[in-house]
Amino acid sequence: MIIVLVFVLGFVPLSLGMTALASFLVYAVYTVPIILFDNITNWQIFINNNIFLLSFAFGGFAWRYYNNRLLLNKLSLEYDLEKSRNELRLYSERLEELVNERTRELKKSETMLKSLFEKANDTIILTDPEGRITNVNSKVKEQYGYEKEELIGQNILVLEKEQDNRLFLERYHRLLNGESLVYETTHVAKDGSPVHVDVSASAVTLEDGRVVQFIVRNITEKKRLQAQLLHAQRMESLGTLTGGIAHDFNNLLTSIVGYTDLILAEDSIPIELIPKMRIIETSARKATQIVNKLLNFAKRGKELEIVPFNVNDVIHEALDLAHRRFRADITLELKLKQNLPIIKGDVALMEQCTLNLILNAIDAMPEGGTLEIETELVNIDSNFDKPVGPDLKEGPYIRVTFRDTGIGIPSDKIDRIFDPFFTTKGPDKGTGLGLAMVYGIIKEHGGYINVESELGKGTTFEIYLPASQMVMPGLKPTLDSLRTTGRILVIDDEVPVLEFFKNTLLQEGMNVVVFNDPYAAYEYFKENKHLVELIISDIMMPNIDGKKLITGFRDISRNIKIIAMSGIKEAFADIEADGYLFKPIKREFILEEIKKVMSSPDRSC
Ligand SMILES: Nc1ncnc2c1ncn2[C@@H]1O[C@H](COP(=O)(O)OP(=O)(O)OP(=O)(O)O)[C@@H](O)[C@H]1O
Ligand SMILES: [Mg+2]
Missing domain, CATH: 3.30.565.10 (Histidine kinase-like ATPase, C-terminal domain)
Structure with a gap:
């Protein structure tokens, strides 16, 4: 029983000192009464028993000690593990923070680069070594009319004028050999219009290979202004030059015209000279007209009558x-x-x-x-x-x-x-x-x-x-509602009437064709009926019956609008026209009648 107790104590997870004290007390409880009160008959057995007992206790202690060490080791290992875990957690948190920080920085610089690329005032084009466009900023739409997506994947030659291809390929080769180039050229927009540009280009090596970068600035407006300025300067110097000559010629011509007039006014001038003098006079006047035009160009003519x-x-x-x-x-x-x-x-x-x-x-x-x-x-x-x-x-x-x-x-x-x-x-x-x-x-x-x-x-x-601030109504206001798109045929055997119609209708912006031969008008209408919108015809012409003429026009086109004209009102009696004009005709009447007829519905309606 004692053996078991001492042995067991060796395994109790008390501290070693406590275990030793407890074992000693148990041993003392067993040994001291035996020594004090028992009569030991066989010391040999007693000592053997004690040795046996102590050996067990010692074994227990050794076992306990060993266990203790094991426990300590385990605890210390667990402690180390926990410590390492904590350190690892700290490291990983720090690493995570670091990664986050770097990602933020990367994102920031990526956004910055993106906005520098996208918002640049110039078109930026990136190509691969084969010349294929790999990226382009949105400025390209404004400059060339292409959407980004349309260009990506295409060869950059799409922007070059065909005849410039060889020159471009030579430049591209130089770029790939590491040269940086700045040059001026003309590109072609999507709609085929020329775009004058300044190009700055170089090749850069990125992680995923070589990239050629083109920064393209539109200088079309600058070029236009330059050309405008040059032109103005050229005109200015041409003006000075021609103005001087024209001025001198004008003086000379004044003498020629003046003296020709004087000679022609002489009574004593031989009659056969008069036609020759007239030729001189006409030529001199023609020359004066030319000189006047030159003077108008050179701003050295007479004062303007403002x-x-x-x-x-x-x-x-x-x-x-x-x-x-x-x-x-x-x-x-x-x-x-x-x-x-x-x-x-x-x-x-x-x-x-x-x-x-x-x-x-x-x-x-x-x-x-x-x-x-x-x-x-x-x-x-x-x-x-x-x-x-x-x-x-x-x-x-x-x-x-x-x-x-x-x-x-x-x-x-x-x-x-x-x-x-x-x-x-x-x-x-x-x-x-x-x-x-x-x-x-x-x-x-x-x-x-x-x-x-x-x-x-x-x-x-x-x-x-x-323009000044003042408004002055036009002397001949245009009647907007009168405007026609097609042609107006006017037929009359009297040429002055036709002239009057032509002037009046032309002034109103109408397209007018006049005929003094009704048969020619008929043929014209037959050929061009789709172009004609209205016919104004005299119905009292020699060699043709007005009624028959109008029926003839209607046979060609049933819907053609016709205004009949005559100096005799009775002549309109059996004429089926859309409008009637009674001679003598006034401008207002013509316009009013045309307006009325043109706004009336078609005959077929
Ligand atoms: N509307 C136009 N369409 C095509 N070419 C034109 C037009 N207006 C002018 N030009 C060209 O410009 C040239 C110069 O015109 P400009 O009016 O100065 O002289 P011109 O008409 O030839 O002669 P002029 O006016 O003395 O009769 C013309 O000869 C013509 O080639
Ligand atoms: Mg002209």
């Missing part, structure tokens, strides 16, 4: 003067704004300018076409979206636009059209002074002239003239 006028009236006057040159295949469209502020200037000169622009447009449409003349009030300020001269002051301007659908002007000639004596017309057809004069006159009036042209499509001239 008066307030309405620009629409000037256009009507010029159209009046040009009416003989309007052919049937030319449609005139007038878009004249009413109640425009007045312009102060020289009306006669302004008429000359307008006339030249109208005649030029007619000449540019040998196959027919449309001339559109538009007037409107515009305000020029820093946001004005059309190109105007650099020295045009800000403020209200009247813009007169002449838009034709003619042959257009080749780009290599457009810079020269305002030069004096530049003409593409034959020697007897044009002097090449028209636009030079227009340029000088418009400039003299504080205005600006702009031209845009596309070969084969047409040309647009825009004139800007400073």
Whole structure:
């Protein structure tokens, strides 16, 4: 029992000292009464028993000690493990923090780079070594009209003009060899228009390979301004040069014309000399006209006669003067704004300018076409979206636009059209002074002239003239509601009546074709019935019955609108027309009747 107790104590997880004390007490309880009260008969057995007992106790202690060490080791290991775990946790927290911080920094610098890339004022294009576009910023849309996605994956050659490909490939090769290049070139936008650009390019090596970077700046506007300035300077020096010569010639011509007049006034002049003198006089007067145009260009003509006028009236006057040159295949469209502020200037000169622009447009449409003349009030300020001269002051301007659908002007000639004596017309057809004069006159009036042209499509001239605050109603207001799109055929055997109709209708911006032969009119209508909107016909002409003529027109087109004309009211009795005009005819009556007939429903309705 004692053995078991001592042995067990060795295993009790008390401290070693406590275990030793407890074992000693148990041993003492067993041994001391035996020594004190028992009579030990066999010491040998007693000692053996004690040794046996102590050995057990010692074994117990050894076991206990060993266990204790094991426990301690385990505890110490657990402690170390926990400590390491804590350290590890700390490290991982720190690492996480560090990673977060780095990610934030990376994100920040990525956002910064992205916004630098995206928001750059220039187009930035990245390509791989094969020239394929790998990235491009959104500026590309504004500069070239392409969406980003459209370009990515395409070869950068898509932006180059075809004839420049070889030059570009050579540059690309140099870039890949490590050179940095800065050059000026012309690219092509999506719509095919040229884009003048400054390019700064270099190749960089990134983790995933070599990248060529192009920073492309649009300098189209800068180039245009430069060209404009150069042109203005050139015109200025041309003006000085021609002005000087024209001035001297003008004096010489004044003497020639003056003395020719004086000689012709002499009674004693031999009769056979008179025709020769007349030739000298006519030639001198023609030369004076040319010199006057030159002087107008060079701003060295006579003083301007400044008066307030309405620009629409000037256009009507010029159209009046040009009416003989309007052919049937030319449609005139007038878009004249009413109640425009007045312009102060020289009306006669302004008429000359307008006339030249109208005649030029007619000449540019040998196959027919449309001339559109538009007037409107515009305000020029820093946001004005059309190109105007650099020295045009800000403020209200009247813009007169002449838009034709003619042959257009080749780009290599457009810079020269305002030069004096530049003409593409034959020697007897044009002097090449028209636009030079227009340029000088418009400039003299504080205005600006702009031209845009596309070969084969047409040309647009825009004139800007400073507007005043005052409004002056036009003398010949355009009846907007009267405007027709098709042609009006006028048939009368009397030429003056036809002339009157032509002038009146042309002034209203209508497209008019006149005939004094009804049979020719009939044939014309048969060929062009889709182009004709209205027929105004005399019904009392020789060799043709008015009623039959109108029935003939109706047979060709049942819905054609017809106004019958006659000096005898009774003649209208059996005529079935849409309107009637009684001669003598006044302008207002014509317009009123046309208005009435054109706004009436079609016969088929
Ligand atoms: N609307 C237009 N369309 C096409 N080309 C034009 C147009 N207007 C002018 N041009 C070109 O500009 C040139 C110069 O015009 P400009 O009016 O100065 O002289 P011109 O018409 O040839 O001669 P002039 O006016 O003395 O009769 C013309 O010969 C023509 O080639
Ligand atoms: Mg001309």
